[in-house]
Amino acid sequence: MSLQLENVTFSVDGQTHIYNTNLTLKKGTMNVLLGRTSSGKTTLMRIMAGLDVPTSGRILWDGKDVTGMRVQDRKIAMVYQQFINYPSMSVYDNIAAPLRIMGKDEYEIDIAVKKIASLMRLDGMLDRKPQELSGGQQQRCALARSLVKGSGLVLLDEPLANLDYKLREELRAEIPKMFEESGAIFVYATTEPEEALLLGGNVATLWEGEITQFGETADVYHNPKDAVTAKVFSNPAMNFLKIRKEGDFIYYGNNQKAPALDVLANLENGRYLAGFRPNHLELKRQNETSIKFTAHLDVTEITGAETFLHMSFDNETWIGLVHGVHDLDYDSDLDVYLHTRHIFVFAQDGELLETASYAKNR
Amino acid sequence: MAKITLSNLAHSYMSNPRSEKDYALRRVDHEWVDGEAYALLGPSGCGKSTLLNIISGILTPSEGRILFDEEDVTFAETADRNIAQVFQFPVVYDTMTVRQNLEFPLKNRGADSKYIQQRVASIARSIKVEDILDNKAQGLTADAKQKISLGRGMVREDVNAILFDEPLTVIDPHMKWELRTQLKALHKELKHTMIFVTHDQTEALTFADKVVVMNAGSVVQIGTPEELFDKPAHTFVGYFIGSPGMNVFDAEVAGNIATLQGHKMQLSSMYKKLSGKVELGIRPEFITLCEEDQGIKIDIVRVEDVAHHKIVRAIYNEKNINIIVPEDVKITPNMTHMCFNMDRVNVYLNDWLVEGEKTS
Numbered sequence: 001m002s003l004q005l006e007n008v009t010f011s012v013d014g015q016t017h018i019y020n021t022n023l024t025l026k027k028g029t030m031n032v033l034l035g036r037t038s039s040g041k042t043t044l045m046r047i048m049a050g051l052d053v054p055t056s057g058r059i060l061w062d063g064k065d066v067t068g069m070r071v072q073d074r075k076i077a078m079v080y081q082q083f084i085n086y087p088s089m090s091v092y093d094n095i096a097a098p099l100r101i102m103g104k105d106e107y108e109i110d111i112a113v114k115k116i117a118s119l120m121r122l123d124g125m126l127d128r129k130p131q132e133l134s135g136g137q138q139q140r141c142a143l144a145r146s147l148v149k150g151s152g153l154v155l156l157d158e159p160l161a162n163l164d165y166k167l168r169e170e171l172r173a174e175i176p177k178m179f180e181e182s183g184a185i186f187v188y189a190t191t192e193p194e195e196a197l198l199l200g201g202n203v204a205t206l207w208e209g210e211i212t213q214f215g216e217t218a219d220v221y222h223n224p225k226d227a228v229t230a231k232v233f234s235n236p237a238m239n240f241l242k243i244r245k246e247g248d249f250i251y252y253g254n255n256q257k258a259p260a261l262d263v264l265a266n267l268e269n270g271r272y273l274a275g276f277r278p279n280h281l282e283l284k285r286q287n288e289t290s291i292k293f294t295a296h297l298d299v300t301e302i303t304g305a306e307t308f309l310h311m312s313f314d315n316e317t318w319i320g321l322v323h324g325v326h327d328l329d330y331d332s333d334l335d336v337y338l339h340t341r342h343i344f345v346f347a348q349d350g351e352l353l354e355t356a357s358y359a360k361n362r
Numbered sequence: 363m364a365k366i367t368l369s370n371l372a373h374s375y376m377s378n379p380r381s382e383k384d385y386a387l388r389r390v391d392h393e394w395v396d397g398e399a400y401a402l403l404g405p406s407g408c409g410k411s412t413l414l415n416i417i418s419g420i421l422t423p424s425e426g427r428i429l430f431d432e433e434d435v436t437f438a439e440t441a442d443r444n445i446a447q448v449f450q451f452p453v454v455y456d457t458m459t460v461r462q463n464l465e466f467p468l469k470n471r472g473a474d475s476k477y478i479q480q481r482v483a484s485i486a487r488s489i490k491v492e493d494i495l496d497n498k499a500q501g502l503t504a505d506a507k508q509k510i511s512l513g514r515g516m517v518r519e520d521v522n523a524i525l526f527d528e529p530l531t532v533i534d535p536h537m538k539w540e541l542r543t544q545l546k547a548l549h550k551e552l553k554h555t556m557i558f559v560t561h562d563q564t565e566a567l568t569f570a571d572k573v574v575v576m577n578a579g580s581v582v583q584i585g586t587p588e589e590l591f592d593k594p595a596h597t598f599v600g601y602f603i604g605s606p607g608m609n610v611f612d613a614e615v616a617g618n619i620a621t622l623q624g625h626k627m628q629l630s631s632m633y634k635k636l637s638g639k640v641e642l643g644i645r646p647e648f649i650t651l652c653e654e655d656q657g658i659k660i661d662i663v664r665v666e667d668v669a670h671h672k673i674v675r676a677i678y679n680e681k682n683i684n685i686i687v688p689e690d691v692k693i694t695p696n697m698t699h700m701c702f703n704m705d706r707v708n709v710y711l712n713d714w715l716v717e718g719e720k721t722s
Contacts, residue, residue: 036536134406167405173675191534192535198673218669235535236539277669279670279689298547299543299550301546301568302567302568303563303567303568304586304587304589304590304592304603308568319539325587
């Protein structure tokens with residue numbers, strides 16, 4: 001079982017929504033579409049579902065062309081941001097509905113419904129109406145209905161976006177379990193990098209209608225192909241610093257210099273973009289070779305366990321994430337440190353040239 | 363700007379409430395200090411919106427009073443309370459320019475035109491919309507529109523308070539950072555009394571000086587982010603704040619010794635005899651994976667790599683527990699036990715925090 005998008009594009013009134021896309025999703029894989037609002041996640045899912053027909057290119061299901069096939073004739077389940085249940089039916093009947101449409105016998109239906117209900121922890125609630133459930137339970141009911149018919153392709157479009165933070169945390173931990181038991185191809189759209197990391201599997205990062213990278217989630221996170229992918233796949237966003245390599249040194253900011261160690265040593269003389277993640281900025285010099293920056297601290301945010309530092313340096317805005325509570329003076333200079341092993345090097349056009357050495361030795 | 367006092371305040375949507383259960387908001391006495399930023403945090407249905415609606419005047423409480431400074435406003439209309447509000451979805455006038463939208467509350471109150479000009483320029487700078495001031499609001503993205511709603515909420519200096527009802531819900535994660543920073547900078551500059559309702563702990567903790575945690579109609583704890591993290595007053599606060607939340611273990615406590623399933627460990631405080639449901643609360647950040655002979659055996663179910671740390675999902679005594687392992691720590695096969703940082707263990711009696719006496 002596989003779903004293949006072959007040279008798929010999608011335009012409306014001459015405006016391109018999806019640029020040339022090639023993607024193969026295999027049986028039993030979790031695939032996260034990660035991108036900001038209107039980057040093309042939903043459009044791509046609608047094309048996979050058959051709700052929209054691509055402007056060019058083909059959709060292949062197990063190698064068979066299904067591009068023009070009606071959505072009703074495909075074995076697909078889709079769950080949206082807004083949970084949809086039949087309000088007048090019990091939870092049991094809601095879950096059983098797709099099987100009844102397929103004309104299964106009641107004995108078979110009963111077994112299937114109870115199995116999926118137990119997986120979704122809805123056992124004790126089968127007689128209730130959806131309105132008598134909490135938001136999380138309602139969405140679990142919608143998820144159960146989408147899984148019960150054993151669809152080969154399950155499309156989840158930001159299914160947790162409308163739920164309370166804590167409920168999301170719980171369902172997020174459950175979704176990989178359901179997925180593992182189903183053996184289907186899961187496609188899961190989200191705007192949140194952390195959600196992608198928690199779900200694991202594969203990720204496709206989307207930027208303005210284009211897939212910038214597709215691969216194993218942890219691998220894409222640690223080896224982003226370019227600066228755009230790194231930006232999409234980080235929250236808070238990756239920080240950037242303009243650097244110039246000359247001889248054994250790099251120059252940055254107001255003609256400050258530091259020894260070109262680690263991956264910086266391999267670079268030819270020239271201009272580059274150094275990228276590093278917020279949690280790698282430090283308030284204390286942990287290592288002799290760490291680079292020191294005197295940044296301007298705009299605001300701090302304290303979460304109780306961690307402190308976010310909002311800074312500016314050389315016309316770039318940076319966010320630092322440090323452990324513990326640090327009550328620092330706003331609107332003042334702040335020294336922060338960065339170890340060279342945490343530096344990714346990008347070409348000026350954004351292409352990744354060197355993965356940070358810490359990420360290579362993971 | 364004003365101090366806001368809730369005095370014996372309670373609300374029930376029923377006409378004859380009989381028990382505590384019938385109250386959407388249970389009795390609360392609280393003073394919101396002039397010029398501070400507060401967050402009301404809790405799950406759906408916890409009563410936070412009910413409380414906000416009482417403060418804004420959309421709802422008249424069934425019991426108690428609400429005062430702005432010394433003035434009783436319990437029965438005053440919203441329009442007479444002199445407050446600004448920002449809602450979950452942007453409310454902007456599409457046919458007006460961004461500038462006209464920002465000017466609107468000031469013009470309405472007949473402010474001096476020179477003052478209006480200055481004020482709008484200053485707000486536009488803060489929320490970074492200077493370059494689109496003369497564009498029509500129509501056609502702007504939801505993010506930009508909400509930014510303008512926020513700006514308009516802050517434009518008047520003479521309001522008693524500014525109320526925010528989940529204003530970042532529709533905003534993309536990367537924009538949330540920007541808007542939050544701007545809100546925070548504006549608060550620092552203008553010192554308005556601000557009340558921010560949310561179910562998102564990150565928003566609440568990063569925005570507020572003090573967070574009011576609510577559950578099932580009651581205020582459970584009011585504290586700084588640090589207090590809520592270090593000393594949750596109730597196991598609910600421990601669960602709700604932190605991601606994942608605090609782990610809770612059934613235990614026996616006598617003096618400074620806690621016993622977990624026969625495992626004895628030394629607490630950093632002395633406790634009086636506790637009778638009732640006794641539990642230890644410890645955050646995932648303060649448990650480490652360790653080797654045999656050092657700690658307590660657990661069953662590791664899965665390890666999730668969320669990049670800047672790993673979350674270990676495990677089972678102990680038939681209960682799910684979470685452990686956070688820092689990015690640079692490698693997990694080896696012989697790490698089958700857990701060890702506690704005893705300084706960070708809290709003791710709970712019937713779900714409420716018990717403070718012991720520090721042993722030195």
